[in-house]
Amino acid sequence: MxxxxxxxxxxxxxxxxxxxxxxxxxxxxxxxxxxxxxxxxxxxxxxxxxxxxxxxxxxxxxxxxxxxxxxxxxxxxxxxxxxxxxxxxxxxxxxxxxxxxxxxxxxxxxxxxxxxxxxxxxxxxxxxRGAFDQQTNLRTTVAYVEDASVFIETNERFKLPVSTVIIKIRYFDDMKRMMSENQLNVLLQLASETIKDITRDNDITYLVDNEDPTWAILLFSDEEGANIAADRIRAGFAKALAGETRLSSLAISMVVGIATWDPEEMNNPYDLMNAGIRETQYDVS
Incomplete structure (x- = not known):
C-alpha cells in the first residue's frame, strides 16, 4: 500500500x-x-x-x-x-x-x-521524543538505551563482543567558566563532528549528556578494538583542535572510558554506559 x-x-x-x-x-x-x-x-x-x-x-x-x-x-x-x-x-x-x-x-x-x-x-x-540532539544531530540517551539493547541481544545470540566508548572533555566544569557561549558551541560542534567522522560506519555515536558534554559509541568489538577506536578519536580531535583558532588559547583534551558488556555483572544498557563513565575518571593519558 x-x-x-x-x-x-x-x-x-x-x-x-x-x-x-x-x-x-x-x-x-x-x-x-x-x-x-x-x-x-x-x-x-x-x-x-x-x-x-x-x-x-x-x-x-x-x-x-x-x-x-x-x-x-x-x-x-x-x-x-x-x-x-x-x-x-x-x-x-x-x-x-x-x-x-x-x-x-x-x-x-x-x-x-x-x-x-x-x-x-x-x-x-x-x-x-528525545531520539536526536537538536544542536548536533547526534542520537541521545534514549536512542543509546534502545540500540544498546539490540547490541546486547546480538551478543547473547551470536557471542559478538559489545563495547562502549565514553568520551568527555577533561576539566569541563572548570573550563566552561573561562569560555564564551560561542566557544562552548564551537567546542561541542567540533568534538561531535570529529567523533562522528572518525568512527566506522557501523559504530554509532551518541551525545548522552549535553550539560556536561558526554559522547558514547557502541561497537561490536572487544576492549582492544575499542582502545584502537579511542586512540583514533583522540588523535583526530587533537588535529581538528589545532586548526580551530577560536579555541587555540585553551588547553582542551579528551578523557575516554571503555567498558565491555559483561552479562554476569551487568543487567541493562544503563549498567554498560555507567561503567564507561566511571572509567573516564581513571584516564590520565
Missing part, C-alpha cells in the same frame, strides 16, 4: 516528466514555426511566468498567464488586420504552452514542499 510520502514522490516525478516533455515540445514547435524574434520574446515571457509561478504560487501565475494570453490575442488581431486576414497559425502554441508549463511546475514544487514538510515533521517528532 502506497503511503502519502510515496504518493507525493511519484506525483513529483510525473510532474517533472510532464514539465520536461512540454519544454521539449516548445523547442520543437519553435524550430518548426521559424519566427525567431517572436519565439525569443515569447520564450522570455514564459520564463518570467515560470519564475512568478515558483515564487508567488498558482493564483498570481494564472493571472499573469491570462495577461500574456490577452496580449497575444490583441497582437494576433492586429496582425490579422494588417495582413489582410492572414493569421500565423504556427505561433498559436504560445497561447497554451506557457500555462501548461506553469501548471506542471506548480504541481512539481507543491509536492516538493509537501515532502520537505513531511521530513521536517519527522525530524521534529524525533527531536521531541
Amino acid at each position: 502506497i503511503n502519502n510520502d510515496q504518493r507525493d514522490s511519484i506525483f513529483q516525478d510525473v510532474a517533472l516528466l510532464v514539465f520536461l516533455l512540454l519544454f521539449s515540445a516548445v523547442a520543437v514547435l519553435m524550430t518548426i514555426s521559424g519566427h525567431s524574434l517572436v519565439n525569443v520574446v515569447s520564450l522570455f515571457c514564459t520564463v518570467v511566468l515560470l519564475i512568478l509561478t515558483y515564487f508567488l504560487g498558482l493564483i498570481p501565475s494564472l493571472l499573469a498567464n491570462m495577461v500574456f494570453i490577452a496580449g497575444q490575442v490583441i497582437w494576433t488581431i492586429y496582425q490579422y488586420g494588417n495582413n489582410h486576414g492572414v493569421i500565423t497559425w504556427s505561433l498559436l502554441f504560445w497561447l497554451v504552452m506557457p500555462i501548461l508549463l506553469s501548471l506542471s511546475l506548480y504541481a512539481m514544487t507543491q509536492t516538493q514542499v509537501a515532502l520537505q514538510q513531511a521530513n521536517g515533521d519527522l525530524r521534529a517528532a524525533l527531536v521531541e
Whole structure:
C-alpha cells in the first residue's frame, strides 16, 4: 500500500516528466514555426511566468498567464488586420504552452514542499521524543538505551563482543567558566563532528549528556578494538583542535572510558554506559 510520502514522490516525478516533455515540445514547435524574434520574446515571457509561478504560487501565475494570453490575442488581431486576414497559425502554441508549463511546475514544487514538510515533521517528532540532539544531530540517551539493547541481544545470540566508548572533555566544569557561549558551541560542534567522522560506519555515536558534554559509541568489538577506536578519536580531535583558532588559547583534551558488556555483572544498557563513565575518571593519558 502506497503511503502519502510515496504518493507525493511519484506525483513529483510525473510532474517533472510532464514539465520536461512540454519544454521539449516548445523547442520543437519553435524550430518548426521559424519566427525567431517572436519565439525569443515569447520564450522570455514564459520564463518570467515560470519564475512568478515558483515564487508567488498558482493564483498570481494564472493571472499573469491570462495577461500574456490577452496580449497575444490583441497582437494576433492586429496582425490579422494588417495582413489582410492572414493569421500565423504556427505561433498559436504560445497561447497554451506557457500555462501548461506553469501548471506542471506548480504541481512539481507543491509536492516538493509537501515532502520537505513531511521530513521536517519527522525530524521534529524525533527531536521531541528525545531520539536526536537538536544542536548536533547526534542520537541521545534514549536512542543509546534502545540500540544498546539490540547490541546486547546480538551478543547473547551470536557471542559478538559489545563495547562502549565514553568520551568527555577533561576539566569541563572548570573550563566552561573561562569560555564564551560561542566557544562552548564551537567546542561541542567540533568534538561531535570529529567523533562522528572518525568512527566506522557501523559504530554509532551518541551525545548522552549535553550539560556536561558526554559522547558514547557502541561497537561490536572487544576492549582492544575499542582502545584502537579511542586512540583514533583522540588523535583526530587533537588535529581538528589545532586548526580551530577560536579555541587555540585553551588547553582542551579528551578523557575516554571503555567498558565491555559483561552479562554476569551487568543487567541493562544503563549498567554498560555507567561503567564507561566511571572509567573516564581513571584516564590520565
